[in-house]
Amino acid sequence: MKISFPHMGHSYVALKWLVENTGHECIVPPEPSSRTLDLGVRHSPEFACIPFKILMGTYLEVIEKGAEVILTSGSKGPCRAGLYWVMHQYILEELDVGVKVVAFEPPLCDLKDFFQKIRWVRKTGGLSLKEFVQVLRVTWEKLKAIDEIEKLSHEIRPYETNRGETTRKLWQALDMLDAANNEVDVEDALQEGQKLLQGVSQDRSRNPLKIGIIGEIYVVLEPAANHYIQIMLGEMGVLTDRSIYLSSYTSKNTIENREGDVLEVAKPYLGEAPIGGHGANSIGETILYAQNGFDGIVQLAPFACIPEIVAKSIMPAVSRDHGIPVLTLFIDEQTSKAGVQTRLEAFVDLLDKRRQVKAKRGIERLVI
Amino acid sequence: MSRIGIPRTLAYFIYFPFWKVFFEELNQEVIVSSPTTREIMDDGVRDAVTDACIPIKLYHGHVADIASQVDYIFGPRLVSVRKHGDFGTETFCPKFLGLPDMVRLSMDNIPEIIDVRVDLKQGKDEFFKVCSRVGVFLGKSEKEVKKAYHRALKVQKRFKKLLYQNIMPPDAMDILFAQGERKPLIAQPDLQIAVVGYPYVIYDDYINGRIVSLLEKENVKIYTQDMLSDKIMNRQARNIPKSMFWYFSNRAVYGALHYMQQKNIDGIIHITAFACGPDAIVDRLLEIEAKRHGQVPYLAIMVDEHTGDAGVRTRVEAFLDMLRFRKDKS
Numbered sequence: 197m198k199i200s201f202p203h204m205g206h207s208y209v210a211l212k213w214l215v216e217n218t219g220h221e222c223i224v225p226p227e228p229s230s231r232t233l234d235l236g237v238r239h240s241p242e243f244a245c246i247p248f249k250i251l252m253g254t255y256l257e258v259i260e261k262g263a264e265v266i267l268t269s270g271s272k273g274p275c276r277a278g279l280y281w282v283m284h285q286y287i288l289e290e291l292d293v294g295v296k297v298v299a300f301e302p303p304l305c306d307l308k309d310f311f312q313k314i315r316w317v318r319k320t321g322g323l324s325l326k327e328f329v330q331v332l333r334v335t336w337e338k339l340k341a342i343d344e345i346e347k348l349s350h351e352i353r354p355y356e357t358n359r360g361e362t363t364r365k366l367w368q369a370l371d372m373l374d375a376a377n378n379e380v381d382v383e384d385a386l387q388e389g390q391k392l393l394q395g396v397s398q399d400r401s402r403n404p405l406k407i408g409i410i411g412e413i414y415v416v417l418e419p420a421a422n423h424y425i426q427i428m429l430g431e432m433g434v435l436t437d438r439s440i441y442l443s444s445y446t447s448k449n450t451i452e453n454r455e456g457d458v459l460e461v462a463k464p465y466l467g468e469a470p471i472g473g474h475g476a477n478s479i480g481e482t483i484l485y486a487q488n489g490f491d492g493i494v495q496l497a498p499f500a501c502i503p504e505i506v507a508k509s510i511m512p513a514v515s516r517d518h519g520i521p522v523l524t525l526f527i528d529e530q531t532s533k534a535g536v537q538t539r540l541e542a543f544v545d546l547l548d549k550r551r552q553v554k555a556k557r558g559i560e561r562l563v564i
Numbered sequence: 565m566s567r568i569g570i571p572r573t574l575a576y577f578i579y580f581p582f583w584k585v586f587f588e589e590l591n592q593e594v595i596v597s598s599p600t601t602r603e604i605m606d607d608g609v610r611d612a613v614t615d616a617c618i619p620i621k622l623y624h625g626h627v628a629d630i631a632s633q634v635d636y637i638f639g640p641r642l643v644s645v646r647k648h649g650d651f652g653t654e655t656f657c658p659k660f661l662g663l664p665d666m667v668r669l670s671m672d673n674i675p676e677i678i679d680v681r682v683d684l685k686q687g688k689d690e691f692f693k694v695c696s697r698v699g700v701f702l703g704k705s706e707k708e709v710k711k712a713y714h715r716a717l718k719v720q721k722r723f724k725k726l727l728y729q730n731i732m733p734p735d736a737m738d739i740l741f742a743q744g745e746r747k748p749l750i751a752q753p754d755l756q757i758a759v760v761g762y763p764y765v766i767y768d769d770y771i772n773g774r775i776v777s778l779l780e781k782e783n784v785k786i787y788t789q790d791m792l793s794d795k796i797m798n799r800q801a802r803n804i805p806k807s808m809f810w811y812f813s814n815r816a817v818y819g820a821l822h823y824m825q826q827k828n829i830d831g832i833i834h835i836t837a838f839a840c841g842p843d844a845i846v847d848r849l850l851e852i853e854a855k856r857h858g859q860v861p862y863l864a865i866m867v868d869e870h871t872g873d874a875g876v877r878t879r880v881e882a883f884l885d886m887l888r889f890r891k892d893k894s
Contacts, residue, residue: 243844272653273809274661279845282806286852305651466665467679468641472658472809500615502841506662509613513669526615 219321353430475503589712773876789819838868
């Protein structure tokens with residue numbers, strides 16, 4: 197079968213390997229472009245959020261390339277994302293393009309359905325259970341390695357002396373990971389990639405501003421949807437850290453390497469959690485970032501995202517109480533790169549000024 | 565005795581009779597905000613976060629309307645009222661879940677909010693527990709709460725019965741509390757139309773562009789999803805691949821699907837609010853289903869803070885003309 201899946205950040209490297217090694221042909225989803233968005237917007241409901249529209253466009257593009265089955269995910273709600281596959285299926289049926297949408301619901305909700313679908317993918321590919329488990333294991337390692345590499349690149353970029361070098365090295369590292377075929381290869385490729393990135397010429401005397409990136413998972417993870425905000429900020433000389441990585445999200449919902457439960461610290465502001473998507477997380481993460489000495493927060497959300505609107509209306513109180521500036525960017529098909537850049541530059545200027553004023557008063561907190 | 569304010573929007577249209585009786589039995593004064601006006605809307609737009617949908621902005625406006633006249637605002641955190649949906653995880657829209665916090669943190673000078681958590685999927689006697697929490701907050705004994713609870717349940721039951729007789733909720737409340745005359749039912753309706761959507765949009769005669777009065781004037785009999793029993797509605801869950809996650813959306817979808825299958829219904833009008841998240845899904849789903857149910861005429865009307873009566877009127881009249889034309893032809 198010709199199988200495809202949604203494009204989300206760099207995860208396609210691992211998912212491509214998974215599909216190909218399960219005995220299927222993989223139609224790799226192209227990186228979302230303006231054409232993807234045009235296609236998606238044309239066939240989506242007006243007030244669907246931008247991830248829905250991008251996915252719609254991506255599906256239509258992979259169908260043009262011959263995809264027969266689209267694998268995607270469901271959820272138990274209450275965020276709309278769990279119903280995406282239902283609507284995509286309805287709309288694709290209306291367009292009569294002859295494609296099957298297979299959605300994996302969370303195994304904790306419907307274990308039987310989950311295993312039946314997994315079994316179907318495995319059987320149609322002709323793999324034994326043992327082989328399949330091995331393939332899954334390597335895929336998981338790859339996903340983790342991709343996240344590690346990406347994280348490292350964001351840590352190095354603000355120090356680079358030749359603009360763009362880190363990003364070029366990141367792509368080389370990802371290509372190496374792409375070529376890896378077993379767990380040992382993945383480990384080697386990861387170490388090679390890390391060496392490559394560390395070899396970028398850097399100016400370590402800088403003291404970059406630190407910005408935490410929070411918000412809705414898709415627009416945070418997909419650089420094409422958020423106009424490469426982390427690269428943009430990195431090249432402005434800002435150190436960014438984002439709250440969500442696919443591998444850590446899949447295994448747990450707390451921020452890695454940071455103490456305290458995100459939802460617990462959000463309690464005083466939002467008495468109910470979770471409220472779907474990453475609404476409650478956004479509140480908690482803002483507080484944690486503030487406590488960890490970050491200079492500012494950028495909240496990313498698709499236009500009309502329900503949980504993030506709740507978060508946004510609470511954010512002014514959080515920002516005031518914890519003394520951390522928050523810039524909320526709602527992203528839709530009208531958002532342009534120049535618009536995002538202008539606002540980020542203004543925000544960074546503001547943070548810079550704020551830091552200088554603080555330093556003068558001698559109350560700058562120890563940056564951890 | 566304290567004064568308890570209830571905003572005349574969101575869940576008001578379905579659950580108000582219960583809480584009115586409950587509070588009055590507990591010797592509290594219930595003050596309801598006035599029906600939506602231009603001022604209430606403007607207040608709401610000013611206070612609420614810009615990206616919120618109209619109903620949420622309206623809620624802020626209604627809170628502002630009564631804030632100075634009451635001791636407490638009754639704004640429960642509506643999480644769920646039943647165990648339903650494909651994984652039993654049906655809730656209200658996420659904005660309802662965060663609503664008490666949104667109001668508290670984005671408005672100044674408002675009285676304390678009674679934001680008791682209503683999560684009835686926990687168990688059968690959960691609703692009584694919710695009521696006793698409210699009772700304890702007001703300093704009442706368990707005995708008093710129990711009495712008030714049973715009285716209120718009875719009234720709510722009568723209210724529901726009236727709805728099942730195809731009476732619109734605002735009229736049913738008049739019959740219950742104002743001893744209002746029963747509006748004569750339309751004997752020979754020209755057309756029969758199902759109006760589906762959220763209670764707080766359909767029954768709020770300001771925000772819906774006076775569509776209900778307009779239809780009544782045009783001699784149209786109106787059916788809404790709230791006139792159907794849960795039993796009839798839940799049968800429709802089988803006809804869609806996955807239930808919605810949200811209580812009011814499920815009701816709108818099931819109601820619409822039910823009416824699509826009724827021979828006597830001439831058309832469906834879905835009223836939806838600008839920037840409503842769940843409706844982005846609901847509206848397109850209904851549109852496609854209407855097509856699949858043998859081309860049932862379907863009109864979606866989106867209302868926002870700028871909706872003029874004239875705009876809605878033009879579209880509804882055109883829709884009615886089309887329905888009449890279609891009826892004459894067949």
